[in-house]
Amino acid sequence: MKIRPKAPVAYVENLKDFIGTRVQIRGWVYNSRSSGSILFVLVRDGTGIVQTVATKNSLDPDKFEMAKRLTQESSVILSGLVREDQRAPGGFEIELDDLELVQMAQDYPITPKEHGVAFLMEHRHLWLRSSRQHAIMRIRATVIKACRDFLDSQGFLLVDAPILTPAAVEGTTTLFPVDYFGEQAYLSQSGQLYNEATCLAFGRVYCFGPAFRAEKSATRRHLAELWMLEPEAAFYHFEDNLRLQEELVSYVVQTVLEKRKRELEIIKRDTTLLEKVSPPFPRITYDQALELLKEKGLLLEWGEDFGVPHETAICTSFEKPVFVTHFPAVCKAFYMKPDPDRPEVTLSADLLAPEGYGEIIGGSERIDSLELLEQKLRENNLPEEPYRWYLDLRRYGSVPHSGFGMGIERTVAWICGLEHIRESIPFPRLLEKMYP
């Protein structure tokens, strides 16, 4: 048996820097093909997949025998010479001269053939090892980084909101209750109200974290646990808010197109429409949206909120994301500021992503008048006591301010062209389903 020196560890994504060098790769067997005296083992190391080739001449006989018996997803540490080879998928190949088995996997459930959604979801912890899921998770990471880079560069400060929030302030049907030292608490649905406090402290802020919705929604665009980016800015009016949104979304999309070209190819995303995402975005008012829907045969009474078919009809009428503005106060939250020229509508806007993806952002200018906010609480039958701190914000140096919440998973689903939101997050929490 030949004694070989230890080679430096390389990662598949950097192999081009190691052509002609002997390296060590640590990873998992993705697939293998044997042809008697020559053997091809595809190995993934988390950064990519590389084809390794072993022959009876290149590898000791006992290691060659072991290589032949390697099963899918067995963990290995291997070394060999890196070289370019057009016959290898990815263009690089490693000629094996050493191989160490870490653990032999047995009967890996996800085979290289097709599988149904239910089976894959049941094995989500293993499904994440596939190329497609790798591509989506890398794009998700880029979306999040782009959001933060953009806001940081615009002078926004990351100030996080609490996840555990005190007893019922609004209806409790859509909240997850938790026991908080014997007191009833709830998982946060949104950081928005706390953002208003930090925005009056720091000027321009955002929070980024999970939000929890206990709604009985079992659709392809709902999650019980989702991640939200929520900027809030003092002295921002309605118009400033929309401009920030279209600049943010455009930056995120263009960054993904630039940095995740390969991943978009792996998931076969047609990027024609994504390339058009740049400011300004088209805008229609709620009233105009009703007209548009009427033309398409979808009748809606003034004051009714859109259902999924309505959102789909509106967003497929535009090539870019579209703002629907000035929603009736009756179908929006109590804190949204009424339009001074027309108090029955609010200075609110939803941003609908194209290609049928629908709402990815909801936002508004907030009520800054103490009297009006107190009146809205009464109109909505909300108790004043839990809102004492929130009312304080209008008592001590109140200013016009605006903000919005962007759903990360819906944004990722749109950018990746996913059929269902469940692929946009590592471990989706769907209606009454929490495994794995």
Place this chain on the structure above:
RNA sequence: UGCCUGGUAGCUCAAUUGGCAGAGCAGCUGGCUGUUAACCAGCGGGUUGCAGGUUCGAGUCCUGCCCAGGCAGCCA
């Protein structure tokens, strides 16, 4: 919660009018020195979701239940 579709081998599916439950992949054994979801030969693998009913005979028809997927409702 309602409607629609489905549940057959570890996975993806087939099984004509109610008439012997089958294929590919995965696994195992063997073969092959450039494979590309490799290929070739062979082997093992089944409570047809569960319970009941109709029938000489049920994977197939009927009833109930369970589970899954899709659509909708709901949805700061």
